[in-house]
Amino acid sequence: MxxxxxxxxxxxxxxxxxxxxxxxxxxxxxxxxxxxxxxxxxxxxMRAVQAAESMLLASQTTKTYQGIAGDPEYNERMLAMLLGEGHVALRDSRIRGVQTPGGCGALRIGAEVIRRARPDARVWVSTPTWANHIPLIGGSGLQILEYPYYDPATRGVDFDAMMSALEKVPAGDVVLLHGCCHNPTGADLTLEQWRELTALTLRVGFTPYIDTAYQGLADGVEEDVAGMRHMMSAVPECVLAASCSKNFGIYRERAGGVYFLARDALRAEAVLSNAMSAARQIYSMPPAHGASIVSLILSDAAxxxxxxxxxxxxxxxxxxxxxxxxxxxxxxxxxxxxxxxxxxxxxxxxxxxxxxxxxxxxxxxxxxxxxxxxxxxxxxxxxxxxxxxxxxxxxxxxxxx
Ligand SMILES: Cc1ncc(COP(=O)(O)O)c(C=O)c1O
Structure with missing residues (x-):
């Protein structure tokens, strides 16, 4: 063998x-x-993580399996943190998803669901992007292509080149965006650029796939995701992969989530069922501990x-x-x-x-x-x-x- x-x-x-x-x-x-x-x-x-862990240890009564989608309260609180309470996608029940083993698990389940929905969709990633995006997304069988992003001359985003390349992306393809704190360049889009990109997305018809692994590490938990929140309030469909590794400092606990914005609540439910089926085929259900820490921190005011x-x-x-x-x-x-x-x-x-x-x-x-x-x-x-x-x-x- x-x-x-x-x-x-x-x-x-x-x-x-x-x-x-x-x-x-x-x-x-x-x-x-x-x-x-x-x-x-x-x-x-982090202090809050230590405190949450002590509370969990004292109150935990079982270690039986969780559901395939993980802890529903965690998913709810994550979505509120990512999108902000009262976001239109939440109000209209158009967004559903699953807790995953870290942001990597989220990225892979996102890719698996995209492949089920549209096997011939290509995924466009920024040049450069986080090296692991390629195997995580490409490993599902989707083809990966690149769009220009970083300009070594200005050490910033080459927004004009990015926009002209994305203008030519066929409707139905997927464009991977970094929610904030672009890895590896540190060069981010401004809120105004997110607005322009959102308008382009609507005109061209590709689906944004947003990876957010650093919410709170640039300017603030709310500030860092203003651009992506705007985009997700305007586009009909989107995939959002999130990681709690960095902003909660719980790397090895593997807490993340992937959330799918669909045209309506019924379609969101159908996408969720596919995300659950994909997770079941790969790892069955996510580990509980990290997500329990996050859920407790997000729900306890102190x-x-x-x-x-x-x-x-x-x-x-x-x-x-x-x-x-x-x-x-x-x-x-x-x-x-x-x-x-x-x-x-x-x-x-x-x-x-x-x-x-x-x-x-x-x-x-x-x-x-x-x-x-x-x-x-x-x-x-x-x-x-x-x-x-x-x-x-x-x-x-x-x-x-
Ligand atoms: C851009 C980006 N996305 C996703 C992840 C996934 O993180 P994890 O699987 O550790 O939660 C990372 C981790 O370095 C990252 O840099």
């Missing part, structure tokens, strides 16, 4: 993490994997307030490190203006240095980032900024790299 099976290379992001862990140097710096770290370089359990406060601290720490990185790189020998880092959103930025500089940073200075030059800004701390800046100055001064 396994005689001829070949060894596959490690996942690029997790493989880098393995190399970082194996590096014996004391001062090594991990800017690779997309996990929040505090000033001490730790990924803490826990929710504390979660929002701590998430605000996370946000300011990231913004502070963006400022610090940009100012520490002023006057670099390459003459690069790094102030763009302060304009980008969420955990990631593209530094835009050369592949040789990325390699030198890793090998000579123990600074780890993805080959694409994506850095996790949350990996920067007041303690490592000086050696990090020194390493970057050194490689930027090297004109041969």
């Amino acid at each position: 396994f005689d001829d099976i070949s060894l596959l290379p490690p996942d690029p992001i997790l493989g880098l993490l393995g190399r970082f862990r194996a590096d014996p140097r004391d001062g090594k710096i991990d800017l690779g994997v997309g996990v929040y770290q505090d000033e001490e370089g730790r990924t803490p359990v 826990l929710r307030a504390d979660w929002l406060t701590e998430l605000g601290d996370v946000r300011s720490r990231i913004a502070g490190m963006r400022e610090l990185l940009a100012s520490s790189l002023e006057g670099n020998a390459a003459g690069t203006d790094f102030s763009f880092v302060t304009r980008q959103k969420g955990m990631f930025s593209f530094l835009g240095i050369t592949p040789a500089q990325v390699t030198r940073l890793r090998e000579e200075f123990g600074v780890y980032m993805l080959d694409s030059t994506r850095i996790n800004v949350a990996g920067i701390t007041p303690r490592n900024i000086a050696p990090l800046a020194a390493a970057l100055h050194a490689v930027l001064a090297d004109t041969t790299a």
Whole structure:
């Protein structure tokens, strides 16, 4: 059976993490994997999560199976967080979905349902996009195509190029959008651009597939999703994949959800039945613990307030490190203006240095980032900024790299 099976290379992001862990140097710096770290370089359990876990442990009476769609209260509270109470999609009962194992589970179930509904639909993803989007969505059998998004010259969104490419997408195809904190570039659409994109979506007739994994890490829990809420109040159909890994800091608990906006309540119910059938074929039902934590935090006023406060601290720490990185790189020998880092959103930025500089940073200075030059800004701390800046100055001064 396994005689001829070949060894596959490690996942690029997790493989880098393995190399970082194996590096014996004391001062090594991990800017690779997309996990929040505090000033001490730790990924803490949030206070509200700890409190919710204690409450759950004390009150839990059974560990029997949950339904395929997960906890109905969790799904309800997630939708209220994602769309805002009273959103037209909720008012009209046009949106239904399932709790999933993380955002990855959400993305895959979303793709499975799209394939059932329209097997020949192609999914258009931004250039670049999160590397795992391709296997997660493409693994369902859907064809993936790309539309232009990031402009390395301006370090922002090339909105004109994006709009002209999307203008030509056939009706019935699917366009994957990042709800906020674009991974890997940190370059987001403005609210005005979301409005223009919504108008284009309505004109052209493609279906938006929105992935939101960082709600609350850019400007605020409400602010970050204003664009996608607008789009979802206007379009007839949409798929929304959400992750609680980052904004609740519960990565390993695998809590997410995928929600389908349909033309009416009856169709939404039919789509839900297909999402449940797809989940049943793959993993049967999602793990309960992470979703129970989220559901409790969202429903308990005190826990929710504390979660929002701590998430605000996370946000300011990231913004502070963006400022610090940009100012520490002023006057670099390459003459690069790094102030763009302060304009980008969420955990990631593209530094835009050369592949040789990325390699030198890793090998000579123990600074780890993805080959694409994506850095996790949350990996920067007041303690490592000086050696990090020194390493970057050194490689930027090297004109041969
Ligand atoms: C853009 C994006 N979507 C979805 C996810 C999925 O997250 P998870 O499956 O860990 O909840 C991630 C995680 O890094 C992400 O960056």
